[in-house]
Amino acid sequence: MTMLKEGRPTAPEPVKEAHMAPATATGNRALMLEEALIFEIGSVDTTGVDFPDAPKVESRLGGLARTDAIGLPGLSEQETVRHYTRLSRQNYAIDLGLFPLGSCTMKHNPRLNEKVARMPGFADIHPLQPQSTVQGALGVINELAFWLIDLTGMHGVAMTPKAGAHGELCGLLCIRAALEARGDARQVVLVPESAHGTNPATAAFCGYQVENIPATPEGRVDLAALEARLGPDVAAVMITNPNTCGLFERDMKKIADAVHAAGAFVYCDGANFNAIVGRVRPGDLGVDAMHINLHKTFSTPHGGGGPGSGPVVLSEALSPFGPLPYTARMADGTIHLIEEENVGEEMPQSFGRMSAFHGQMGMFTRALTYILSHGADGLRQVAEDAVLNANYVLRSLEDVLDAPFGASGPCMHEALFSDKGLAEGFTTLDIAKGLIDEGFHPMTMYFPLVVHGAMLVEPTETESKAALDQFILALRSLAERARAGDEALKGAPYHAPRRRLDETLAARKPVLTWSEPELAQAAE
Numbered sequence: 001m002t003m004l005k006e007g008r009p010t011a012p013e014p015v016k017e018a019h020m021a022p023a024t025a026t027g028n029r030a031l032m033l034e035e036a037l038i039f040e041i042g043s044v045d046t047t048g049v050d051f052p053d054a055p056k057v058e059s060r061l062g063g064l065a066r067t068d069a070i071g072l073p074g075l076s077e078q079e080t081v082r083h084y085t086r087l088s089r090q091n092y093a094i095d096l097g098l099f100p101l102g103s104c105t106m107k108h109n110p111r112l113n114e115k116v117a118r119m120p121g122f123a124d125i126h127p128l129q130p131q132s133t134v135q136g137a138l139g140v141i142n143e144l145a146f147w148l149i150d151l152t153g154m155h156g157v158a159m160t161p162k163a164g165a166h167g168e169l170c171g172l173l174c175i176r177a178a179l180e181a182r183g184d185a186r187q188v189v190l191v192p193e194s195a196h197g198t199n200p201a202t203a204a205f206c207g208y209q210v211e212n213i214p215a216t217p218e219g220r221v222d223l224a225a226l227e228a229r230l231g232p233d234v235a236a237v238m239i240t241n242p243n244t245c246g247l248f249e250r251d252m253k254k255i256a257d258a259v260h261a262a263g264a265f266v267y268c269d270g271a272n273f274n275a276i277v278g279r280v281r282p283g284d285l286g287v288d289a290m291h292i293n294l295h296k297t298f299s300t301p302h303g304g305g306g307p308g309s310g311p312v313v314l315s316e317a318l319s320p321f322g323p324l325p326y327t328a329r330m331a332d333g334t335i336h337l338i339e340e341e342n343v344g345e346e347m348p349q350s351f352g353r354m355s356a357f358h359g360q361m362g363m364f365t366r367a368l369t370y371i372l373s374h375g376a377d378g379l380r381q382v383a384e385d386a387v388l389n390a391n392y393v394l395r396s397l398e399d400v401l402d403a404p405f406g407a408s409g410p411c412m413h414e415a416l417f418s419d420k421g422l423a424e425g426f427t428t429l430d431i432a433k434g435l436i437d438e439g440f441h442p443m444t445m446y447f448p449l450v451v452h453g454a455m456l457v458e459p460t461e462t463e464s465k466a467a468l469d470q471f472i473l474a475l476r477s478l479a480e481r482a483r484a485g486d487e488a489l490k491g492a493p494y495h496a497p498r499r500r501l502d503e504t505l506a507a508r509k510p511v512l513t514w515s516e517p518e519l520a521q522a523a524e
């Protein structure tokens with residue numbers, strides 16, 4: 001096969017499998033079209049637009065004007081539109097089908113949210129506008145803050161963090177400021193084995209030493225091991241609840257009491273709040289700080305790196321240290337943004353800022369729309385249906401896939417399976433690739449690390465029973481093939497635009513620039 005210098009085949013890969021139809025001349029498969037790079041469609045010597053000749057003016061660049069070609073591809077409007085439309089058709093999206101990624105809460109984004117976020121009064125304003133002209137937008141932030149405090153039973157909320165991980169950073173900075181205020185230089189943050197990678201990363205980023213707490217065989221934090229490790233050097237414990245094994249940490253109250261008795265703080269990773277919203281208030285469990293991923297629980301769109309929003313709810317002990325700015329309703333009913341210059345006596349201990357302005361306005365508008373359109377009863381039903389759907393997946397597949405914690409009772413928002421029982425040589429990756437052929441985005445794989453070959457499925461509450469049944473049918477068939485040792489599965493995906501890629505190479509040595517297409521010859 002001939003390869004471009006970029007390592008991409010010059011021609012579509014022929015389908016060699018006997019049961020497949022022969023390759024087409026174009027590489028197109030029915031309505032799924034092959035697509036070249038934009039540089040290969042257009043040419044750097046052509047242009048898609050007709051500009052009048054520029055009038056001769058004297059250069060003011062002092063001899064620094066570019067003399068060589070800029071090297072951008074020239075395409076007509078139609079070629080450009082087709083290029084991006086074809087590429088977009090090779091993408092999978094929540095608007096196409098179920099997105100079973102565990103720990104991601106990929107749910108339907110109601111169009112009402114989008115409509116409200118696009119209203120000119122929200123979409124066309126600027127963070128530096130006089131506050132008197134954006135009272136409605138500040139009101140949205142203030143009201144959303146009220147809802148988040150109410151839903152979590154906490155004391156305060158920092159609205160400015162822009163993602164879950166950013167919220168973790170905000171929470172740990174509050175904890176550090178509170179410890180420093182009492183002259184306490186604790187160095188250690190405890191994190192359970194099953195934690196999301198952002199937890200230890202955040203603690204390390206804040207300069208803390210990270211230590212693991214083991215899990216019990218039932219997949220929960222080992223309370224005895226945690227208590228044994230607590231001491232005067234421990235600043236905080238970071239616990240995810242429900243945890244990344246899809247289980248509720250039943251000992252949360254006991255954990256919080258022990259942590260507080262040892263003079264430390266409880267950070268709760270609230271990324272999985274969707275499973276308990278309206279049912280459990282983290283404030284009642286003794287949590288000191290918890291981020292909420294608006295882009296998960298409150299349905300603002302996510303994936304592909306953003307945008308996100310990660311407000312952090314804070315206990316009474318931590319609220320005075322939260323970041324600026326924040327909104328406050330004045331006696332005359334107007335809403336003010338409290339900044340460094342007008343903070344007054346209220347929050348002299350704030351650790352500073354998390355972002356230049358007020359946070360992710362578009363996400364706030366969407367989240368508040370979602371909350372108000374669901375109402376209190378609707379939000380509670382979100383949690384109930386999310387848990388019901390996950391348990392339906394878990395119980396429908398546990399005869400063909402090993403469910404390591406299936407015996408410890410119902411799961412919460414996600415169903416966790418392992419690769420135990422697959423035929424020799426078959427892996428979680430084979431099942432994930434098989435799912436692509438079946439028309440589904442793969443589930444989260446190899447996370448959490450406490451389970452061998454983990455497959456983590458979070459269907460969310462927005463999937464219908466019919467959609468879940470389709471997914472279960474696909475996953476069941478793949479599990480049966482992997483158990484029976486069906487060699488063909490190792491070649492999946494067969495029907496996707498690309499087959500199995502060298503994902504490690506792609507991640508470690510991404511080719512991000514285009515260069516002139518000299519063909520590097522690589523033997524077939």
Ligand SMILES: *Cc1c(COP(=O)(O)O)cnc(C)c1O
Binds near residue numbers: 163240244
């Ligand atoms: C998604 C997630 C995070 C990180 O949130 P981002 O918004 O992606 O930064 C942290 N912890 C858990 C458990 C998560 O699922």
